[in-house]
Amino acid sequence: MALQGVEQTILRDPALFDPNRHPPPLRHRPHEQPPKPASTLAESRERLALIRGVNLRNNAHAVLSKESFEMRKTYLVSAYQSGAFLKNPDQRGQPPANPMTDPAGMEAMMGMMKGNMMMMIPQTLIMSWINAFFSGFVILKLPFPLTIRFKSMLQSGVMTRDLDVRWVSSLSWYFLNLFGLQSVFGFILGSDNAANHMAQQMSSMNPAAGINPFQPGQDPDKLYQSEAENLEVMEHFCILDGVPERVLRHYADHKSY
Amino acid sequence: MTQNTSYAQFENGPGLIATFHHAQKAPIILRRQPHTEKGLSSSLGDNLPEPENYGELEQLMFSCLQSGDDKSALLCIEQLSSRFGVFDAKVAGLRGLFEEATAESEPSLEECLQKYDLAISENPVNLPILKRRIALLNSLSRPMEAISNLNKLLEAVPTDAEAWCELAYLYRSQGMSPQAVYCLEEALLIVPYAWNIHALLGETLFSSALLSDLNESCQLLERSIRYFCRSVELCTDYLRGFYGLLMATSLLGEKRLQNHSKDHLSPQRSSSWTSTNFTLDELTLFARKRLDDIVRHRSSHYQLWKGDQGDLIAAKELLRGIDSS
Numbered sequence: 001m002a003l004q005g006v007e008q009t010i011l012r013d014p015a016l017f018d019p020n021r022h023p024p025p026l027r028h029r030p031h032e033q034p035p036k037p038a039s040t041l042a043e044s045r046e047r048l049a050l051i052r053g054v055n056l057r058n059n060a061h062a063v064l065s066k067e068s069f070e071m072r073k074t075y076l077v078s079a080y081q082s083g084a085f086l087k088n089p090d091q092r093g094q095p096p097a098n099p100m101t102d103p104a105g106m107e108a109m110m111g112m113m114k115g116n117m118m119m120m121i122p123q124t125l126i127m128s129w130i131n132a133f134f135s136g137f138v139i140l141k142l143p144f145p146l147t148i149r150f151k152s153m154l155q156s157g158v159m160t161r162d163l164d165v166r167w168v169s170s171l172s173w174y175f176l177n178l179f180g181l182q183s184v185f186g187f188i189l190g191s192d193n194a195a196n197h198m199a200q201q202m203s204s205m206n207p208a209a210g211i212n213p214f215q216p217g218q219d220p221d222k223l224y225q226s227e228a229e230n231l232e233v234m235e236h237f238c239i240l241d242g243v244p245e246r247v248l249r250h251y252a253d254h255k256s257y
Numbered sequence: 258m259t260q261n262t263s264y265a266q267f268e269n270g271p272g273l274i275a276t277f278h279h280a281q282k283a284p285i286i287l288r289r290q291p292h293t294e295k296g297l298s299s300s301l302g303d304n305l306p307e308p309e310n311y312g313e314l315e316q317l318m319f320s321c322l323q324s325g326d327d328k329s330a331l332l333c334i335e336q337l338s339s340r341f342g343v344f345d346a347k348v349a350g351l352r353g354l355f356e357e358a359t360a361e362s363e364p365s366l367e368e369c370l371q372k373y374d375l376a377i378s379e380n381p382v383n384l385p386i387l388k389r390r391i392a393l394l395n396s397l398s399r400p401m402e403a404i405s406n407l408n409k410l411l412e413a414v415p416t417d418a419e420a421w422c423e424l425a426y427l428y429r430s431q432g433m434s435p436q437a438v439y440c441l442e443e444a445l446l447i448v449p450y451a452w453n454i455h456a457l458l459g460e461t462l463f464s465s466a467l468l469s470d471l472n473e474s475c476q477l478l479e480r481s482i483r484y485f486c487r488s489v490e491l492c493t494d495y496l497r498g499f500y501g502l503l504m505a506t507s508l509l510g511e512k513r514l515q516n517h518s519k520d521h522l523s524p525q526r527s528s529s530w531t532s533t534n535f536t537l538d539e540l541t542l543f544a545r546k547r548l549d550d551i552v553r554h555r556s557s558h559y560q561l562w563k564g565d566q567g568d569l570i571a572a573k574e575l576l577r578g579i580d581s582s
Binding site: 037038039040041042043044045048049051052055056059060062063064065068239240243244245246247248250251 | 410439442445480493539543
């Protein structure tokens with residue numbers, strides 16, 4: 001039984017406290033995959049035409065007079081709706097073929113299954129390896145006391161009934177980090193942080209050529225249609241209206257330039 | 258293309274003198290570069306190469322080419338290609354630029370063109386090479402071909418503000434102002450806070466106002482004044498913007514007077530703000546005063562504005578001309 005009021009200590013190798021022996025902290029540097037650059041001009045057009053619409057929507061009020069805006073709006077809306085920017089306009093509107101019916105789809109499915117199995121088997125192996133490797137020793141001591149209920153959470157892999165709950169076993173620590181930190185990262189760093197694996201492919205923009213607004217599997221035509229709708233409901237106003245008066249007033253207020 | 262000249266300009270001011278000064282630093286910069294490479298290999302990871310170093314090399318190359326130091330320029334390219342590989346699109350573009358600049362006769366330029374064609378047939382979205390090809394077409398005095406090629410490029414890459422600006426230059430050189438205006442507007446949609454492009458748009462509108470009839474030119478001038486105003490709103494001591502504002506407002510004032518005396522009888526078609534001459538006069542005065550201030554300030558700080566003397570002299574001339582009239 002643990003003695004009440006006496007702090008429990010474990011005999012540790014003094015070498016553990018030698019700061020020179022600690023491995024340098026690993027830099028978190030996820031290797032980023034920039035989106036695959038377009039391989040033909042038509043593909044590049046398909047990607048960037050959407051950004052053009054977004055630019056128009058965001059910046060038109062800062063630049064364009066009413067006529068120029070209406071002209072661009074009409075052009076872009078009709079081009080989006082007619083699919084003029086699509087890479088292959090002939091395939092427009094056709095749903096992606098049902099993978100169950102045609103043999104090529106079947107093969108693709110099998111490929112996917114194989115891929116999944118390829119993922120599953122190493123996962124199982126890694127899990128059992130971690131279980132064997134990480135179990136059986138404690139890795140840190142919490143600076144605050146906890147009730148006995150936390151024992152199962154913090155000391156999995158260490159079958160010691162007497163050990164103070166403040167000692168955390170390595171297996172518990174591993175799982176706590178694995179499952180607990182994802183949302184913490186999301187909270188602190190924002191939803192598109194580098195530690196978030198989902199967001200990895202969106203980061204690192206290569207100017208112009210590398211940008212791809214489409215997620216894999218997304219139908220560009222649908223995005224075009226919705227962008228056309230966005231543009232259609234846009235009201236025009238322009239900050240260039242009344243800019244002379246604004247400039248005069250602004251400089252009258254700040255004579256000290 | 259614009260990018261080739263603009264990089265050096267942003268750093269050093271537009272003057273050729275500044276470019277020469279920069280090019281004279283070539284031995285120092287070139288000697289420094291290999292050290293960082295060594296530093297990288299000795300302590301892995303800690304001493305990452307500064308991306309600015311390579312930007313600096315690129316700029317140095319432009320300066321060297323402009324001032325005729327071809328050897329240093331070639332050294333710059335070699336260092337860049339040892340880092341990024343010979344087949345990197347941008348490095349290939351720079352090498353192409355170098356070959357064009359050092360080509361001595363028309364046939365060798367044609368040879369460059371064929372090389373570009375070959376590179377493009379291998380990779381149709383090799384943007385640096387595509388752009389070089391367009392620039393080369395223009396310098397071979399085939400501007401219409403350059404324009405149509407650039408249009409094709411922009412269809413595929415409509416988010417490249419630099420390319421839109423270049424197309425605007427090409428159109429302007431062919432006297433096609435409305436098209437140039439369209440291109441500049443497109444560029445502004447991508448970089449809406451670029452005061453230099455606002456001023457450039459104002460200038461384009463101004464120059465097309467000079468060539469059109471009275472009514473239309475009044476409208477164009479009004480538009481141009483708005484863009485100049487926006488430009489100086491974004492940058493409070495932008496000499497070029499104030500220069501344009503002064504030119505445009507005084508010209509519009511004159512046109513107004515002409516218009517007024519001409520169609521005394523018919524009612525004026527009123528347009529937005531400028532139906533009041535009051536604001537216009539105020540704007541002219543304001544632009545003149547600001548320009549005066551800027552010129553005085555910059556003349557007293559010669560060292561700071563050494564690179565911008567051309568602008569300054571032009572502004573002084575304009576002010577003198579207005580004072581004397």
